[in-house]
Amino acid sequence: MATVLITGANRGIGLEMARQYAEAGDKVIACVRDPGAATELNKIAKSGDVSLEQMELGDFDSITAMRKRIGDVPIDIVINNAGWVGGGKQGIDDVDIKEWHRTLDINTIGPLILAREFKSNLAASGNGKLMNVSSQLAASTWPMGGMIIYSTTKAGLSKITQILAIDWKDEPITVAVMHPGWVKTDMGGPNAQLTPEESAEGIRNVIAGMSKADSGKFYKWNGEIHPW
Numbered sequence: 001m002a003t004v005l006i007t008g009a010n011r012g013i014g015l016e017m018a019r020q021y022a023e024a025g026d027k028v029i030a031c032v033r034d035p036g037a038a039t040e041l042n043k044i045a046k047s048g049d050v051s052l053e054q055m056e057l058g059d060f061d062s063i064t065a066m067r068k069r070i071g072d073v074p075i076d077i078v079i080n081n082a083g084w085v086g087g088g089k090q091g092i093d094d095v096d097i098k099e100w101h102r103t104l105d106i107n108t109i110g111p112l113i114l115a116r117e118f119k120s121n122l123a124a125s126g127n128g129k130l131m132n133v134s135s136q137l138a139a140s141t142w143p144m145g146g147m148i149i150y151s152t153t154k155a156g157l158s159k160i161t162q163i164l165a166i167d168w169k170d171e172p173i174t175v176a177v178m179h180p181g182w183v184k185t186d187m188g189g190p191n192a193q194l195t196p197e198e199s200a201e202g203i204r205n206v207i208a209g210m211s212k213a214d215s216g217k218f219y220k221w222n223g224e225i226h227p228w
């Protein structure tokens, strides 16, 4: 059975991935901002091997503190799932610069620090897998205007994936990036195409099928390759 660390595990796609991994018998390290308020996740933790860890992606010290609490245990899969929409449909005329900096911390720099902190845990697994959840909005091939903050901060996360795949080429760690689909969550809204169950199942299947040769790939939830 695998040990899986998931950020943003208290709702949306992250919660559903935590549920599915726990149901499959895997050990889940579920990272949330407020463990006491994570009602659904606490229910899952009653019947599965799920531990809740407090972590705020915009507070880098909280990531380091969490790594210290968890220690040197091998971790097979790290999913940088948490994300923030960052001002929604802001364009050049109304972009909130302060919000852009905050969102850069949450969507880009925080996930990079998490990857750095848990690199040795992934390497200790012997076949570690790091999946960064980005978006099609981050792709140069996706022709949509607006949402400057969200799209650029996720594009940064996608590029980090490619850089880590190169820089960690001699490590036993596969690094990939994921577009999870348009999903019915608080972020995706009720008109989205996929349920969290469909997206989470797809992401789990992609991760299960990945090997070192796949490092640096940009996937869709259904296993197709997303054009960069």
Ligand SMILES: NC(=O)c1ccc[n+]([C@@H]2O[C@H](COP(=O)([O-])OP(=O)(O)OC[C@H]3O[C@@H](n4cnc5c(N)ncnc54)[C@H](OP(=O)(O)O)[C@@H]3O)[C@@H](O)[C@H]2O)c1
Pocket (backbone or CB within 6 Å): 007, 008, 009, 010, 011, 012, 013, 014, 032, 033, 034, 055, 056, 057, 058, 080, 081, 082, 083, 084, 106, 133, 134, 135, 136, 179, 180, 181, 182, 183, 184, 185, 186, 187, 188, 189, 192
């Ligand atoms: N839904 C879609 O259609 C869609 C499409 C493309 C990409 N994505 C990406 O898929 C991932 C999951 O999205 P979702 O739809 O499940 O979103 P969601 O329902 O809005 O959930 C977002 C999760 O991220 C956590 N989070 C937000 N800011 C955080 C911070 N500063 N520190 C730590 N955790 C934080 C939230 O925790 P709190 O509950 O504490 O706020 C929550 O658990 C995100 O990275 C998103 O950008 C989603």
